[in-house]
Each structure stands twice: as C-alpha cells, then as structure tokens.
Amino acid sequence: MDAILFYVFAALALAGALLVIGQRNPIYSAFSLIVVFCSLSGIYGLLGSPFIATLQIVVYAGAIMVLFLFVLMLLNVKKEEPHQVTSPWLKASALVLCLLLVFQAGTVLLRAPTWPASVPFDASTRSMAHQLFSPHFLYAFEATSVLILAALVGAVALAKKEL
Amino acid sequence: MPDAAPLVWWQELGAKAAIALVVFGANFLTFVNMTWVERRVLAFMQFRLGPNRVGPFGLLQPWADAIKLLFKEEVMPAAASKGAYLAAPVVAITAAFMALAVIPYGPPFPLFGRMWQIQVADLGVGILYIFAITSLGVYGVVMAGWSANNKWGLLGSLRSSAQMFSYELSLGLSWVGLILTAGSFRINDIIANQAGWFWNWNVFMQPLAFLVYFIAACAEVARTPFDLPEGESELVAGFHTEYSSMSFGLMQIAEYVNMITVSVLAANLFLGGWNSGIPGLPSEAPWGFVWFFAKVGLVLFVFIWLRGTLPRFRYDQLMHFGWKVLIPMAVLSIVVTAAKEVVFPRVSVFR
Numbered sequence: 001m002d003a004i005l006f007y008v009f010a011a012l013a014l015a016g017a018l019l020v021i022g023q024r025n026p027i028y029s030a031f032s033l034i035v036v037f038c039s040l041s042g043i044y045g046l047l048g049s050p051f052i053a054t055l056q057i058v059v060y061a062g063a064i065m066v067l068f069l070f071v072l073m074l075l076n077v078k079k080e081e082p083h084q085v086t087s088p089w090l091k092a093s094a095l096v097l098c099l100l101l102v103f104q105a106g107t108v109l110l111r112a113p114t115w116p117a118s119v120p121f122d123a124s125t126r127s128m129a130h131q132l133f134s135p136h137f138l139y140a141f142e143a144t145s146v147l148i149l150a151a152l153v154g155a156v157a158l159a160k161k162e163l
Numbered sequence: 164m165p166d167a168a169p170l171v172w173w174q175e176l177g178a179k180a181a182i183a184l185v186v187f188g189a190n191f192l193t194f195v196n197m198t199w200v201e202r203r204v205l206a207f208m209q210f211r212l213g214p215n216r217v218g219p220f221g222l223l224q225p226w227a228d229a230i231k232l233l234f235k236e237e238v239m240p241a242a243a244s245k246g247a248y249l250a251a252p253v254v255a256i257t258a259a260f261m262a263l264a265v266i267p268y269g270p271p272f273p274l275f276g277r278m279w280q281i282q283v284a285d286l287g288v289g290i291l292y293i294f295a296i297t298s299l300g301v302y303g304v305v306m307a308g309w310s311a312n313n314k315w316g317l318l319g320s321l322r323s324s325a326q327m328f329s330y331e332l333s334l335g336l337s338w339v340g341l342i343l344t345a346g347s348f349r350i351n352d353i354i355a356n357q358a359g360w361f362w363n364w365n366v367f368m369q370p371l372a373f374l375v376y377f378i379a380a381c382a383e384v385a386r387t388p389f390d391l392p393e394g395e396s397e398l399v400a401g402f403h404t405e406y407s408s409m410s411f412g413l414m415q416i417a418e419y420v421n422m423i424t425v426s427v428l429a430a431n432l433f434l435g436g437w438n439s440g441i442p443g444l445p446s447e448a449p450w451g452f453v454w455f456f457a458k459v460g461l462v463l464f465v466f467i468w469l470r471g472t473l474p475r476f477r478y479d480q481l482m483h484f485g486w487k488v489l490i491p492m493a494v495l496s497i498v499v500t501a502a503k504e505v506v507f508p509r510v511s512v513f514r
Binding site (some may be wrong): 055 | 244246287288291292294296299301302305306309317320321324327328331335348
C-alpha cells in the first residue's frame with residue numbers, strides 16, 4: 001500500500017516538475033510547482049513524519065507560492081514567446097551539459113554501496129523539537145533565524161532607500 | 164468502557180467512510196440552512212422580512228436557489244484560461260472539505276459496544292494540518308480571479324492573496340499559546356486541556372489569543388469587515404465576477420463551509436469544545452453534543468451579526484491592522500502565555 005502511494009506521489013511530483021519547466025505561461029508553472037510541493041509532502045507523510053509533511057505545505061505551498069503568484073499577477077507576466085535560437089553552439093552545449101548530468105547521476109547511483117530503505121529516526125514532533133533545541137543544532141538553528149532576519153532587513157532597506 | 168475486538172481493515176475503512184459521510188452531510192446541511200438563517204437574520208436587523216415565501220418561514224428557499232443555479236446556463240468568458248477557470252471552483256471546494264477531516268464534532272459516544280467519535284482522522288498534528296489546508300484554499304480564489312481575464316476578478320484575487328497571506332500569520336500565532344498549554348498539536352488534547360470549570364476555557368485563559376483568532380478567522384474566510392476580495396461597490400463581485408450557474412454555487416459552498424470550519428474550530432479550541440464548563444453538568448455523550456452545537460451556533464450567529472453591523476475596511480487599513488496591530492497582539496499573547504507556563508507549569512492560574 002505504501003509502495004503504491006509512494007509511486008503515485010513520485011509520479012505526480014515528476015510530472016509537476018516537468019510541467020513547471022515545460023509551460024510557456026508562468027502562472028501555470030507556479031500552479032505546477034504547488035502540485036510538486038503537495039506530492040513531496042505526501043512522500044514525507046509516507047516516511048512517517050506528518051509534522052514535516054504539514055510544514056512543507058504551510059511554508060512552501062501555502063506561504064511562498066501565494067507570494068510568487070501575487071507578484072506574477074501584479075506584474076501581469078505575459079506568455080513567453082519561443083526564442084529564436086541564434087547561436088549554433090547553443091544546442092551543442094545543451095547536449096554536452098545533459099550528458100554530463102546523466103554521467104554524474106549515473107556515477108552517484110552506481111557508487112552508492114547500500115541504499116538505506118529507511119533510516120531509523122524518530123520523526124515525531126516532540127523528538128524533532130528536542131533535536132532542534134539540543135546543543136547539537138541549537139547554534140545552527142538560531143543562526144539561521146538571525147540570517148533570515150538579516151535578509152528581511154536587507155530587502156526592506158534595498159526597497160525603501162529613503163526610510 | 165472496555166474496547167471490543169480490534170476492527171478488521173475493511174470494517175475500519177467502512178466506519179471511517181461512514182463518519183466522513185456524516186461530516187460531509189452535516190456540513191452541507193448546515194451550509195444550506197445557514198444561507199437561509201443569514202438572509203433572515205440580516206433582514207430582521209434591517210427591519211425587513213427576508214425570504215419567507217418558499218415553504219414554512221421560507222425554509223425551502225435555499226433548495227429553490229440550488230435548483231435555479233443548477234439549471235442556469237454556464238457562461239465562460241471567451242478569453243478565459245480554460246483549465247484554471249474550470250479548476251478554480253474544484254480547488255476551492257476540495258480545500259474547504261479537506262479541512263474537515265481532522266476536526267472532532269462532539270464527544271466520544273458508545274455504539275455497538277465500542278466508543279466512537281465523529282472525527283475522520285485523529286491526527287497528531289491536527290491543528291497544523293488545518294493551517295496547511297486553509298492556506299491552500301486561497302488558490303481557488305486566486306485561480307478564479309486570474310483565469311477569467313477580467314479586471315475586477317484580477318483585483319479581487321490580488322486583494323485576496325495579500326489578505327490571506329497577512330492574516331494567516333496572526334491566525335497561526337494565535338494557536339501557539341494553545342499548543343503551549345496543551346503540550347500537543349492534537350485537537351482532542353487541546354479540548355481535554357479545557358475540562359473542568361469554564362474559566363479553564365482558552366477564551367478566558369488567553370482572551371487576547373481568542374480575539375486575534377476571531378479577527379484573523381473573519382479575514383481568512385473574507386467575511387464582512389474583511390470582504391474586500393468581493394467588495395461589490397468597487398469590484399462588481401470580485402474574484403467570482405465571471406462565474407455563473409453551479410460553478411458560482413460551488414464557490415459559495417466553499418466560502419460557507421470555510422466559515423463553518425472556523426466556527427467549529429473556535430468552539431473546539433477556545434470555547435471548551437463539548438465541555439459544559441460547570442463540573443456538575445455532564446459533558447458526556449448526549450449532553451456534550453448540546454453544548455458543542457450551541458457554541459458553534461453562537462459563533463456562527465456572531466459572524467452574521469458582524470455582517471449586519473460593521474462597514475468594510477479600506478484596503479490600506481486592512482494591511483495596517485493585520486501587520487501592525489494583530490501580529491504584535493498575537494506575539495504579546497504568546498509571551499504572556501509562555502511566561503505563565505514557566506512560572507505555573509501545566510497548572511491553570513485559577514485551578
């Protein structure tokens with residue numbers, strides 16, 4: 001049952017991801033990205049962490065994508081016209097990069113000695129909180145929040161020069 | 164009551180399906196009658212009579228409206244983005260009904276020798292799940308307004324996405340205090356935390372959080388002082404300007420179901436759920452339902468009352484209020500609750 005659900009979510013995520021880059025219309029790309037986030041959340045749920053699954057939806061599908069859509073609609077981004085390929089090297093370099101990516105992915109997959117089916121990790125909310133606020137991660141956790149705050153202040157300072 | 168033998172998987176599935184059907188049906192019937200109640204109550208507040216022709220007291224008016232909507236012609240704007248236009252009402256209503264899955268309706272009751280509760284899934288992260296699903300609901304509105312290729316619709320969606328985004332923060336922050344005192348995200352645990360005398364209810368323990376929750380919920384479901392996404396005097400009908408027939412009907416259902424959801428949540432999270440509030444009065448099965456539905460009805464009535472009383476916000480006032488008043492209030496409430504939890508851990512001040 002879990003395996004079937006995993007393949008359903010994985011297929012949805014892959015199809016959504018392909019649609020994100022395949023769409024000419026940026027708004028539809030954004031909608032496809034929401035589908036990707038929701039399928040990923042389903043996979044997190046299957047892995048036994050409903051907490052991370054819901055956070056994935058709250059943060060990415062809920063908050064960030066609403067902001068994306070807001071900006072896209074506010075700027076009224078038009079459909080992209082297909083570009084005229086000017087350089088003859090464009091297609092060749094794309095092919096080379098593609099092969100490089102396949103090579104890299106292949107090496108990683110072949111070199112990986114064992115593929116852990118499931119890592120023994122208690123993903124409940126309580127243990128997550130204990131982990132995050134343990135001496136191991138506390139510094140990194142707090143530093144990240146300060147970093148985000150700095151980015152926020154920076155964005156406001158850039159947008160409003162005469163504040 | 165000792166639990167009987169564990170359910171086989173198909174029994175469990177059947178039971179869950181039956182509960183889901185009950186929740187769906189109850190919400191749908193509440194929606195149908197709420198449209199009538201709202202029109203009648205608003206009418207009385209304005210010294211009118213309201214719909215009183217179809218059936219006794221006009222009770223059959225919603226059904227007549229439903230039949231009318233079903234038989235109306237569906238008109239789609241020629242320049243609409245077809246896929247998003249058709250998907251929008253589906254997204255809106257799916258999100259609205261998905262949120263119902265983790266809400267408990269009333270106390271556990273015995274039936275066929277075991278205990279049942281009208282709750283589809285008692286999720287450990289219940290309150291977070293609701294937060295996640297309500298944040299998805301806005302996409303129905305956004306898609307509807309954008310895809311119809313109508314200026315009013317687009318403006319309505321823009322307002323809607325900005326409004327939801329701003330007020331979702333305060334909505335989530337207003338729940339943090341409850342999670343702190345109950346020590347759990349599970350809605351049943353938060354209700355159990357409010358047992359005993361009525362001053363244990365979160366509305367009395369954390370009045371500021373309740374105020375923030377109620378205002379933010381009002382904004383989330385775009386009810387009157389916050390119904391800017393469909394402000395009819397400026398935007399015709401906002402995001403659903405171009406919707407007709409049953410796709411318009413679906414939008415309306417989604418809106419009302421959202422309103423019922425936040426009312427049920429207010430009753431469960433802040434008004435003590437099915438607890439009577441007085442230790443002598445029973446909170447168990449038959450009586451618990453009475454207290455619970457009375458509280459839900461009260462909150463729903465306040466929503467209508469607000470609509471009959473308050474004028475609409477201006478857009479800049481809305482943003483100012485959301486970011487500079489409501490969020491600081493929510494943070495203050497969290498700080499006070501957290502300090503109280505440190506000084507008197509797990510013990511209510513009055514108990």
